Amino acid sequence: MRNAGVNVQVLASSDSLLGAPEGYKKPDYVTFFETFPLQEKTLxxxxxxxxxxxxxxxxxxEGMGAFDVVVCTTPPLLLTTSAIKIAKRKGAKLVLDVRDVWPDVAYEMGSFAPSSLYGRFFSHIEDMTDENR
Structure with missing residues (x-):
């Protein structure tokens, strides 16, 4: 998109820097937000x-100015709720790139049920994304 002349701004988690090559220089169009380091993947x-x-x-x-489209890739699923809020606040369209059939896989594996706390939470997120269509 940038090669086509589109002004692209990337908002990414500081987790994206884990394993970055030594001497990595952040492009001007990328903004990283800090997260709790996920070096040990416990619940x-x-x-x-x-x-x-x-x-x-x-x-x-909030500090990135105006934009027309918010593109969010998931998982992680919780960032979907952030993208929804950001798109609403910016008056932007929301494009959701779902890279996994979550939570359906978890249901099939018996990890949790649709009626569980997790299942209800994911249904709520789905309903929120439906409202943005």
Whole structure:
């Protein structure tokens, strides 16, 4: 898109920097928001990382000026709620790139049921994305 002359701004988690090559130089069009480091992938750390990233991404987007489209890739699913809020605040269209059939896979594996706390939460996110269509 940038090669086609589109003004693109990227908002990314500081997790994206894990494993970055030494001497990595951030492009001007990329803004990183800080998250809890996910070096050990425990449930508690994932929750800290995701909920912290949710708040931090919305705050970082406020300082990025205006834009017409918000593109969010998922998982992680919690950032979808951030993208929804950012798009609403900016008056932008929302494009959701779903890279996984989550939570359907978790249901099929028996990890949790649609009626569980997780299932209800994911249904709520789905309803929120339906409202933005």
């Amino acid at each position: 508690v750390n994932r929750l800290k990382n995701n909920f912290g990233g949710q708040r931090a991404s919305i705050k970082a987007a």
